[in-house]
Amino acid sequence: MSRPLVYPRHYICYRARRPLAIDGRLDDAAWADAAWTEEFVDIEGDVRPRPRFRTRAKMLWDDEYFYVGAELEEPHVWATLTKRDSIIYHDNDFEVFIDPDGDNHNYYELELNALNTVFDLRLEKPYKDGGTALIDWDIAGLKTAVHVDGTLNNPYDVDRGWSVEIAIPWRSLAEYAGCACPPRDGDRWRVNFSRVEWKVVIESGRYRKVPNTPEDNWVWSPQGVIDMHRPETWGYVQFSTAKPGTARFRLDNTFPARMELTRLYYAQKEFYEKHQRWANDLRELGWIPRNLPGCEPPVLTLTPEGYLATMRCQTRDGKRYTVHIRHNSRTWVE
Numbered sequence: 001m002s003r004p005l006v007y008p009r010h011y012i013c014y015r016a017r018r019p020l021a022i023d024g025r026l027d028d029a030a031w032a033d034a035a036w037t038e039e040f041v042d043i044e045g046d047v048r049p050r051p052r053f054r055t056r057a058k059m060l061w062d063d064e065y066f067y068v069g070a071e072l073e074e075p076h077v078w079a080t081l082t083k084r085d086s087i088i089y090h091d092n093d094f095e096v097f098i099d100p101d102g103d104n105h106n107y108y109e110l111e112l113n114a115l116n117t118v119f120d121l122r123l124e125k126p127y128k129d130g131g132t133a134l135i136d137w138d139i140a141g142l143k144t145a146v147h148v149d150g151t152l153n154n155p156y157d158v159d160r161g162w163s164v165e166i167a168i169p170w171r172s173l174a175e176y177a178g179c180a181c182p183p184r185d186g187d188r189w190r191v192n193f194s195r196v197e198w199k200v201v202i203e204s205g206r207y208r209k210v211p212n213t214p215e216d217n218w219v220w221s222p223q224g225v226i227d228m229h230r231p232e233t234w235g236y237v238q239f240s241t242a243k244p245g246t247a248r249f250r251l252d253n254t255f256p257a258r259m260e261l262t263r264l265y266y267a268q269k270e271f272y273e274k275h276q277r278w279a280n281d282l283r284e285l286g287w288i289p290r291n292l293p294g295c296e297p298p299v300l301t302l303t304p305e306g307y308l309a310t311m312r313c314q315t316r317d318g319k320r321y322t323v324h325i326r327h328n329s330r331t332w333v334e
Helices: 029-033 170-177 255-275
Strands: 010-015 055-061 065-073 093-099 107-112 118-123 143-149 161-169 188-197 200-203 206-209 216-219 235-240 299-302 307-314 320-326 331-333
Touching (some): 029 055, 065 093, 093 161, 161 170, 255 307, 255 320
Parallel strands (some): 010 055
Antiparallel strands (some): 065 161, 093 107, 107 118, 188 216, 188 235, 200 206, 299 307, 320 331
């Protein structure tokens, strides 16, 4: 039985009234124009308990940068890693994921800890599709800062938390964005945020992770599984030049068809694991289509590389579009 279709979280990102001073404090007057996101939830969604500590984020943009600010409640702020491109999620961290054109490929990841140590990388495709982390790639011109509301690495007091400010240059994303970069008024990008939180104990005046205990993963837009590398479930960020607070978010009308083809992709993936080949047609998959108004059932075509699945749809106002997905999860709309 398939899960009900749930639209991802979404956000309107307004233009900053002036360039931001990146110091980690989020007290620049421009941030007053940006609403907070919803509080983060468990990566698996409502099936898991609510996070122990609050996390929320804000976004702004201008001609040079995509700005992200985040506030992380934390009674014990600690970090250990100091080398660029260390595996930062071995510490508590804050993470940013960006897929500009929403095709599930050529996306970006940025992580930082409370020491403001950065881990940035690019993926040509998700790990589940054979992708590898291109760690040698760096966000040229990146600006980041952290402010600790308390004392870092001191287990003898109680902290309030830490905040981060990030300025990502558009020019660093443009080569692989697959769309206008910087974005245009009304453009929507797929974005998500994650927070990794380890349970710790205090021993001999030091923080130590609780043995044999996995990390918590708290996110803005839930993934449904413990895997951040499923861009089809990331949130939508709509960029706006309107007066802050006046724009309306436009839902992506292609989203239902996208997710129907994504469901087919996972069914094909499961079929391949069992039979070491792709299903020839939907009947062989045992496919039960959802009733999507305005959309024809998917058409599945085998290719030398794998397969291509296509859905043809029409909006209520008569606009026609076609959604495609390949065996490697790349999805696009024509």
